[in-house]
Amino acid sequence: MSRFFHAKGDSDSETESSEDEVEDQKVSKSAKFRDDLDFMAGPEDDEKRVVRAQKDKKFDELKSIIKQNRDAKSNKDLNKLLTGFDSLTKVFEKSKTIFQRQNVSTPRFYIRSLVEIEDYVNKLWEDKDAKAALSKNNAKALPALRQKLKKYVKDQNLTDLVADYRSKPDEDGYETPEDEDDDDFEEIAEAKTEKSPGKAVAVESDSESDAESDDSWSSEPDTNSSDDEDSVTKMEQLRRYFLKKEFREESKDDKKDKRKRVIKVKEIVEEDDDDANWTPVSREKSVVHFDPKEEVTHDVMIKKLNEVMSARGKRTTDRNQHVANLQKLLEVSEEKGLGLGISVKISFCIISALFELNAKISDFMEYETFMNTLQTVNKLLDVLIETDRVKLSVTYAEEDENLKDDTQEYRIQGSILIAVQRLDGELAKILQNADCHSNDYIEKLKAEKDMCQLIEKAEGYVELRNHLGIFDKHEVCKVYMMRIEHTYYKYQEQMAEAGKTMDYLCKKIYTLDDEKRLRQRAMLCHVYWLAVHDQWHRARDLLLMSHMQAIVDHSDVDTQILYNRTICQLGLCAFRHGFIREAHQGLSEIQNTQRAKELLAQAVGTRQHEKTAEQEKIDRSRQVPYHMHINVELMECVYLICSMLLEIPHMASCEFEMRRRMLSRSFHYQLKQSEKASLTGPPENTREHVVAASKAMLNGDWKKCKDYIVNEKMNQKVWNLFHNAEPVKEMVVRRIQEESLRTYLLTYSTVYSTVSLKKLSSLFELTKKDVHSIISKMIIQEELSATLDEPTDCLIMHRVEPSRLQMLALNLSDKLQTLAENNEQILEPRTGRGGYQGPGSWFPGRNERQGDKQKGSGGFQGDRRPGTGGQDGKRGNWGGAQSGGGGSQQRRHPQKQRAF
Amino acid sequence: MSTAVTITAPSVKHILLDSLVVMKIVKHVDSELHAGISEVSGDACAGVLTGLVFLDNSRLEITNCFPTVRNEPVIDDDANAAQQYEEQKQQEMLDMLRKFRTMNIDYEIVGFYQSHQFGAGFSHDLVESMFDYQAMGPENVVLIYDPIKTRQGQLSLRAWRLSTAALDLASKNDWRPELVKAAGLTYQNMFEELPIIIKSSYLNNVLMSELALSKSYSSDKYSTRHFDLGSKKSLEKSVRAMMANVDELNKSIQSLTKYTIDKQRHDNMVFSLTQKRQQENESRQARGDPILPMDDIKRIKAPQLQTRNGLLDELLASFDTNALADFSKTVTSENITKLFIAEAVAEEKVAGTKDRTMSSVSSTR
Numbered sequence A: 001m002s003r004f005f006h007a008k009g010d011s012d013s014e015t016e017s018s019e020d021e022v023e024d025q026k027v028s029k030s031a032k033f034r035d036d037l038d039f040m041a042g043p044e045d046d047e048k049r050v051v052r053a054q055k056d057k058k059f060d061e062l063k064s065i066i067k068q069n070r071d072a073k074s075n076k077d078l079n080k081l082l083t084g085f086d087s088l089t090k091v092f093e094k095s096k097t098i099f100q101r102q103n104v105s106t107p108r109f110y111i112r113s114l115v116e117i118e119d120y121v122n123k124l125w126e127d128k129d130a131k132a133a134l135s136k137n138n139a140k141a142l143p144a145l146r147q148k149l150k151k152y153v154k155d156q157n158l159t160d161l162v163a164d165y166r167s168k169p170d171e172d173g174y175e176t177p178e179d180e181d182d183d184d185f186e187e188i189a190e191a192k193t194e195k196s197p198g199k200a201v202a203v204e205s206d207s208e209s210d211a212e213s214d215d216s217w218s219s220e221p222d223t224n225s226s227d228d229e230d231s232v233t234k235m236e237q238l239r240r241y242f243l244k245k246e247f248r249e250e251s252k253d254d255k256k257d258k259r260k261r262v263i264k265v266k267e268i269v270e271e272d273d274d275d276a277n278w279t280p281v282s283r284e285k286s287v288v289h290f291d292p293k294e295e296v297t298h299d300v301m302i303k304k305l306n307e308v309m310s311a312r313g314k315r316t317t318d319r320n321q322h323v324a325n326l327q328k329l330l331e332v333s334e335e336k337g338l339g340l341g342i343s344v345k346i347s348f349c350i351i352s353a354l355f356e357l358n359a360k361i362s363d364f365m366e367y368e369t370f371m372n373t374l375q376t377v378n379k380l381l382d383v384l385i386e387t388d389r390v391k392l393s394v395t396y397a398e399e400d401e402n403l404k405d406d407t408q409e410y411r412i413q414g415s416i417l418i419a420v421q422r423l424d425g426e427l428a429k430i431l432q433n434a435d436c437h438s439n440d441y442i443e444k445l446k447a448e449k450d451m452c453q454l455i456e457k458a459e460g461y462v463e464l465r466n467h468l469g470i471f472d473k474h475e476v477c478k479v480y481m482m483r484i485e486h487t488y489y490k491y492q493e494q495m496a497e498a499g500k501t502m503d504y505l506c507k508k509i510y511t512l513d514d515e516k517r518l519r520q521r522a523m524l525c526h527v528y529w530l531a532v533h534d535q536w537h538r539a540r541d542l543l544l545m546s547h548m549q550a551i552v553d554h555s556d557v558d559t560q561i562l563y564n565r566t567i568c569q570l571g572l573c574a575f576r577h578g579f580i581r582e583a584h585q586g587l588s589e590i591q592n593t594q595r596a597k598e599l600l601a602q603a604v605g606t607r608q609h610e611k612t613a614e615q616e617k618i619d620r621s622r623q624v625p626y627h628m629h630i631n632v633e634l635m636e637c638v639y640l641i642c643s644m645l646l647e648i649p650h651m652a653s654c655e656f657e658m659r660r661r662m663l664s665r666s667f668h669y670q671l672k673q674s675e676k677a678s679l680t681g682p683p684e685n686t687r688e689h690v691v692a693a694s695k696a697m698l699n700g701d702w703k704k705c706k707d708y709i710v711n712e713k714m715n716q717k718v719w720n721l722f723h724n725a726e727p728v729k730e731m732v733v734r735r736i737q738e739e740s741l742r743t744y745l746l747t748y749s750t751v752y753s754t755v756s757l758k759k760l761s762s763l764f765e766l767t768k769k770d771v772h773s774i775i776s777k778m779i780i781q782e783e784l785s786a787t788l789d790e791p792t793d794c795l796i797m798h799r800v801e802p803s804r805l806q807m808l809a810l811n812l813s814d815k816l817q818t819l820a821e822n823n824e825q826i827l828e829p830r831t832g833r834g835g836y837q838g839p840g841s842w843f844p845g846r847n848e849r850q851g852d853k854q855k856g857s858g859g860f861q862g863d864r865r866p867g868t869g870g871q872d873g874k875r876g877n878w879g880g881a882q883s884g885g886g887g888s889q890q891r892r893h894p895q896k897q898r899a900f
Numbered sequence B: 001m002s003t004a005v006t007i008t009a010p011s012v013k014h015i016l017l018d019s020l021v022v023m024k025i026v027k028h029v030d031s032e033l034h035a036g037i038s039e040v041s042g043d044a045c046a047g048v049l050t051g052l053v054f055l056d057n058s059r060l061e062i063t064n065c066f067p068t069v070r071n072e073p074v075i076d077d078d079a080n081a082a083q084q085y086e087e088q089k090q091q092e093m094l095d096m097l098r099k100f101r102t103m104n105i106d107y108e109i110v111g112f113y114q115s116h117q118f119g120a121g122f123s124h125d126l127v128e129s130m131f132d133y134q135a136m137g138p139e140n141v142v143l144i145y146d147p148i149k150t151r152q153g154q155l156s157l158r159a160w161r162l163s164t165a166a167l168d169l170a171s172k173n174d175w176r177p178e179l180v181k182a183a184g185l186t187y188q189n190m191f192e193e194l195p196i197i198i199k200s201s202y203l204n205n206v207l208m209s210e211l212a213l214s215k216s217y218s219s220d221k222y223s224t225r226h227f228d229l230g231s232k233k234s235l236e237k238s239v240r241a242m243m244a245n246v247d248e249l250n251k252s253i254q255s256l257t258k259y260t261i262d263k264q265r266h267d268n269m270v271f272s273l274t275q276k277r278q279q280e281n282e283s284r285q286a287r288g289d290p291i292l293p294m295d296d297i298k299r300i301k302a303p304q305l306q307t308r309n310g311l312l313d314e315l316l317a318s319f320d321t322n323a324l325a326d327f328s329k330t331v332t333s334e335n336i337t338k339l340f341i342a343e344a345v346a347e348e349k350v351a352g353t354k355d356r357t358m359s360s361v362s363s364t365r
Helices: A004-007 A011-028 A047-075 A078-101 A108-124 A128-133 A138-155 A159-167 A176-193 A199-215 A223-226 A234-246 A252-273 A281-288 A300-312 A319-336 A340-355 A367-386 A417-434 A437-467 A473-487 A495-512 A514-532 A536-546 A548-554 A557-576 A578-592 A612-621 A632-653 A665-676 A684-696 A702-709 A712-717 A723-747 A757-766 A769-780 A804-827 A847-862 A867-869 A887-897 B019-034 B037-041 B079-102 B125-137 B149-151 B164-172 B178-183 B202-213 B231-288 B312-349 B356-363
Strands: A390-393 A408-412 A754-756 A784-790 A794-797 B014-018 B047-052 B057-066 B109-117 B141-145 B156-164 B192-193 B194-197
Touching: A047 A078, A047 A108, A078 A108, A078 A138, A108 A138, A108 A159, A128 A281, A138 A159, A138 B149, A176 A754, A176 B178, A252 A887, A300 A319, A300 A340, A319 A340, A340 A390, A340 A408, A340 A417, A367 A390, A367 A417, A367 A437, A417 A437, A417 A612, A417 B079, A437 A473, A473 A514, A514 A536, A514 A548, A514 A557, A514 A684, A536 A557, A536 B141, A548 A557, A557 A578, A557 A612, A557 A632, A557 A723, A557 B037, A578 A632, A632 A665, A632 A684, A632 A712, A632 A723, A665 A684, A684 A712, A702 A723, A723 A757, A723 A769, A754 A757, A757 A769, A757 A794, A757 B019, A769 A784, A804 B231, B014 B019, B019 B047, B019 B109, B019 B141, B019 B149, B019 B194, B047 B079, B057 B079, B109 B125, B125 B141, B125 B156, B125 B164, B125 B312, B141 B192, B156 B164, B164 B178, B231 B312
Parallel strands: A390 A408, B014 B057, B014 B194, B109 B141
Antiparallel strands: A754 A794, A784 A794, B047 B057, B047 B109, B141 B156, B156 B192
């Protein structure tokens, strides 16, 4: 095999030749020195190899930085050079310990690069013209670099070394790596010669796996070997080989794999050593190799399985290999017809091995692995459903397992349901970690369908085998819960059928679950589902019956998130049905907090106090996958529309009141923001649309208001997102007409002495009957002081409302009263609020009147007012402290009951 | 403001206003009000008054005036631009005065005029300008013109100047409650009003008396114009302004209360500390020890009033409120009188169908 071929050699060429190479070695193993260098890769001494790799790696790192620095120098990019220098010193600092352990002094190339940089900087420093020509950034970097360099050399006691180098510098174009590596190489070469023959096989297979695992090395351009071919000595050849090795071992993982494989192979080799004429076997086979002479019985199989399984979880075990081994075992067992017990057991082992493929628990599974696992679980489940001879249960102890006895039932420890559950969790993680705006997400989302089918199947299995008593109650609940959680947020056209399933599932849980958590969750999901499917009354009643709002503060964060989602969905449902007030109340709990996204677990909060990395991780793991998101913009828009419909007439009715009660803080905030703007352009986003509409409504212009709410843009962003867009739009327009009429009457009642109903009905395009009913309602609720005159069809205003001037005067007198009180305080600072006893107090009407006013408006707002009280009780403040103890809940509870 | 200004008590007792000045002010302010410029630029119409001081009969004659350049809204808030602008303004004023001199018109500055609605626009700036003018010439005054009242048919021009006590405080620019109290300054005596006599030409006077006598020209004798109650809007405005002022007052009163309490506590503390120290010193003296100094007690910081200009804002707010209240009072009392007259007239003509309360409610609206 020529050296050249080898250098460029492909990995498969090596694998192909591996077998005869083994022979080769056997023949020539006593030889002191060999042309064929393949075996050199083997680890004659594990420890030594590690160190060597580390050192070389560090050297490589340093060299690459030096090279970058050189580039920067030639480009006159001082900034880059500065950062390059920083990283160089940093890397060197890190590798120092390794060098020390290796007894390697400061490498010469390192010193050389330092000197080079120094020279360059000094030259530049001296050269005034060049300095002046530098760009601003570079000019800044130059002195900094110079200072750093000086300090570094001094601090690290490198002065001597630098001086030493200066006294006999290397010639240009000198390549350091050669020099450094040669020493190393010699030791290794020597060590190599002492290798024992027994290890040869191990060595061989390692080198082979190396080649296999690392097919990148050959594709990489190898400049070193190609540019000077003339000096082909043996030493040189070897050296080159090691140069190559350097980057072969770059990744640590690879290295680990190799080592693991080596160990495994060794094991096998030892086993087989007894055989006189052993034959080399391919790796896969060798792992689960059964003695051909021996019959593969249950016991042998179980022994083998245990052997393989014993490697599970060890640091040295290659997980991929582990899975492959198990699969091989399964194959063999099927081949030999060892019965269902064994194959189920092995399948189960495979599943758990697949789950363990990824090391860290919080990391998500590879999608492919996931699909693989899904298939396996599916298969296993099929088997389990097909036959009732296999019992898989967590209740069995390991000793009870019956894997071989054909006459009895197979009993195996383990739970397929937990596997399904875990799979479900993995899917959620995969979706959480996928970019939700890419096609990739859609691809991955397809797995969700499979997952649903699997869960359904699992459920079927449970129902089929439940009488055997092999399931834990909790497990069964979980299966139902999973099914629910995959159904509750999906809108289905055929409601009746889906509703039945949902009902059935939830009821199962209600009866089975004895911990409250799952029951709560199932209930919330049920409510959510009902809300999505427009069954408002049922949804509301169910939520009220559950008393969730009272206990949700004490439940876990996930349930709180679900609760928040449910509340929002319920609000949207109420809106679709035209229950504006309820919708407002439902949504305001989330919308008023300014952190809607966070509360719905659709984004991780950023502006909060710093979280620890762990907390953040937890937060992230709680995020709802994208396809389950509730559209926050839609929610906000609906909330604002609700606020508008409620708030604008309210604002009109208490225009003169000093302290206005606000129904919705964020709505007022938006209004104020738009008032503040010096120039209001046409609205762009949905929020601006609603604000513009509100302003139009405040002026009683319902047509403009309608145009702002229902138009192309809003159709696209809001209305089309409802499944029944047209009725909802109609409802909204209708409400706008009504509320505009109310606003109009409240605002302009002072201007009119009589209004004809005909006029009003034509103004607002409502039927006279509707106008009549709205006005009647207003009169009954004492919002409007007027009478309806039947014969003339007129609304006659009563002039009891104080005029604007009178209102102002009243306000002024209130202010003056406080002023007087304050004045008293100056005279007698010690006394408390004694009250004004002087002239003016004879007039009792003032205070009474205010009381009356409140009483009067109470009828109309009475049902609304309590809503404002508890709205700021923050819910689902997950991650943070749960503020608002029992008190706020007590308060919130009765309100809910009234609202929904 | 330098403290070097010497304050001489003014000797002028009344003002003789040339009808020309009245005409010019009315013309200036009204045209601007029509154009709505003052609303845009946000400051009042102002101008400079020229005239003569007659010291022997303690009279100030204002014979002419001219408007000053209006502040253009500064688009880029550049301090430099503002300064340039100020210089330009000054230049223009001097130019005008020079022209007056060449035309043999009185060119001595005797004050300035400003237009304020309801005659209530006493701000910190105004006080500062007044101080500037009065420091320049002790007889200088400010004429406050109320365009709203003039619109309603009553010319309203009032002449004001800072009282000596106020001038004194303004020169130090220190309106601490103690000093204000010591100066005996209240909102009532902060400004002094001077009576104005409008002087018309003889010919004009003759015409006026002619008009008054002749029946044919007093056509509006029987018109209903006098019964016009169209002062609702302005009343509203004045009440609103009053509310703003009262708010301001409330705020400053509160801070004053706090200040008083703090001050009292502070005084008590200092007093008790001093007493203790004194006792100790006495006993030390008896023992022959050195006496402890009192410096650390003196160094305890006295509380500060939490408003920007001490009591000045409060005084001004009170003054404004007073002016607004005056306005409201006169307008309402006039209105009530008118109502009564109207009622009497109506009863004469038609048999009274409406009861009085009803009509009064609806007409004040």
